[in-house]
Amino acid sequence: MTTNTSSSVLAMRDTGPSPEAQISRDIVKRGVMVAPLFVAVSWLAWGTNGAVSSAYGLLLVLCNFMLAAGIIALAARVSYAVMLGSMLFGYLVRLAIVAFAIFVVRDAAWVDLIALGMTVVVSHIGLLFWEMRYVSASLAFPGVRPVPLTTKEHQ
Helix, strand or coil, X not given: CCCCHHHHHHHCCCCCCCHHHHHHHHHHHHHHHHHHHHHHHHHHHHHHHHHHHHHHHHHHHHHHHHHHHHHHHHHHHHCHHHHXXXXXXXXXXXXXXXXXXXXXXXXXXXXXXXXXHHHHHHHHHHHHHHHHCCEECCCCCCEECCCCXXXXXXX
């Protein structure tokens, strides 16, 4: 008796904890930590409108990361095939949402498009590179790398 392995592979799903949610929370935590720096630099460079635009840009970026993790976590529980499709099309939808959110406010009096654009680009890339230092590439500890115990904690 032969079995059809292609249908079983497509039906595989993840029922364990979601490391992407943990990573997303870690990215958001780091984003909140650097938010005052982004806002202060934007205020110095572009004034009050730059600071408000920078805060809006950071809000967009952090919501984008949370939405990405949520989509992946939910789709992985359905099947890996759905997860892969949701990652591809979810990226396009999230990109469209960010573009729409910027498009809606582009003519508002409080928006400085250069501050907003620079914040969105720099914070996306910067937070991802910052998080790379803390992500575990091990299947033993997926997600954020566990903090090693110090010798004092062992005693």
